[in-house]
Amino acid sequence: MTTQSLNGIVNVTVSVSPSMPSASSLNVGLIVGTSTIIPTATRVATYSSTSDMLSSGWTGTEPEYKAAVAYFSQSPAPTSVMIGRQDATVPETPLEAVQACRTASNGWYGVYVCGVADSDIEAIAQYVQSAQPQTMFFYDTQSANVASGTTPNVMSTLQSDKDNRTFGLYSATEQYSGAAAMGLAMGSNTGLANSTFTMAYKSLVGITPDNLSTQQVSNITGWNGNVYTTYGNGYELLVQGHMADGTPLDQVLYLDALTVDIQTTVMNALVSLPKIPLTDAGVTMLMNDIAQVCDQAVTTGFLAPGIWNGPAILGLTPGTNLSKGYMILAEKVSTLTQEQIQQRQAPPIYACVKLAGAIEHVVIGVQVSL
Structure with missing residues (x-):
């Protein structure tokens, strides 16, 4: 018995995403x-x-x-x-x-x-x-x-x-x-x-x-x-x-690595997706990608939770606890000018990070009681 192809009813195509470039590891x-x-x-x-x-x-x-x-x-x-x-x-x-x-x-x-x-x-x-x-x-x-x-x-x-x-x-x-x-x-x-x-x-x-x-x-x-x-x-x-x-x-070194990783991650998002809409939701997509990079920086030990001592940026003020070690902020799309919209320019995005730092000097007081 001859069977008919289902393609006329349900046509399935398979697309394999091309591998995206990875960020330079800065170790050569x-x-x-x-x-x-x-x-x-x-x-x-x-x-x-x-x-x-x-x-x-x-x-x-x-x-x-x-x-x-x-x-x-x-x-x-x-x-x-x-x-x-x-x-x-x-x-x-x-x-x-x-x-x-x-x-x-x-x-x-x-x-x-x-x-x-x-x-x-x-x-x-x-x-x-x-x-x-x-x-x-x-x-x-x-x-x-x-x-x-x-x-x-x-x-x-x-x-x-x-x-x-x-x-x-x-x-x-x-x-x-x-x-x-x-x-x-x-x-x-x-x-x-x-x-x-x-x-x-x-x-x-x-x-x-x-x-x-x-x-x-x-x-x-x-x-x-x-x-x-x-x-x-x-x-x-x-x-x-x-x-x-x-x-x-x-x-x-690690600020260079963070910069390269963010740049590569955002570029890969722009290349791999059909488009990122110029909406607050679209900007949030990019913010989430940047957050993944910052999460990795926390995992390696470069970033850590702590108090923000930098300048006030949007809703972030000095003295705020960055519980994740970072905070990603962005302007609203509604703040863009018509010219910026026509140029398809995203509103400014800010990655506010707290460095874990390192202990290299120690003062120890020894108290003695006779």
Whole structure:
């Protein structure tokens, strides 16, 4: 018996949604140098380990390889590194090399450049302040002026420039301690539950602590620089984990991650849905997407419930308890002008977040009774 197709009555079509781009995890570092293993036309290459580098033509004697050893030696270890080529035959400045590597790839977040002079450090630091996508610069210096407290020096210059995207480490003997610090930061940024970290008081695997006087440590940290030295009865510690302007590294990194995650989530909503109506309900859809990102930031430990101490925003006033660690607010669609409506512009949305912060200094009073 011939049966008739049901399509004429109930026509079912199946559509598989395309996978949306995920947000960058901001956990890959770039090491730049003048070795010629990577062609200038290629500019950058990605490796999963130093063994991967050796199998790809590196000999193990190059500065980039040695920096990668310091980078991958950290615990937890990063999952990959990118190596960038500085074309020394042109000649190309370190800054121009970093810029060319950014043009070639958006896949890296941190950057370390081998063998740079103080003037190059200052030029790269100035560039990364406004580089897109967001970038973080790591360097090490053996400058005697830094340790002695003599100005000018590279750390005092970056401090006065208020650079919040540059992490400097004084190291009298180790050439690649900045690469180790970058490896620590990239490896620690896993995005897992309770994974947020600070750079303060961590160990740099494979790096020998500097033998510094108390005054030298005070001089270096006074410029918002960082040291790796010995404390107490044998603690080998990275202190203080700050960027050149004094901002903790983790705060810069996780605010970057939050920004990227929100941007990617909202963009994916705009791409994946037939449309988001320009109504209060449509705006609420976007607010819910942003709330999911903030929930994840609470899960990792970057955000936490607390009292809002920022400015008054819509219905949020100073002193309000953010019980979720954040509050998402938006203007009403009715506040839009006709021109904004014609441009299909959403009303302003505000993600008000409370940072969990971190304890890095403790005062303890011991009371004794005889």
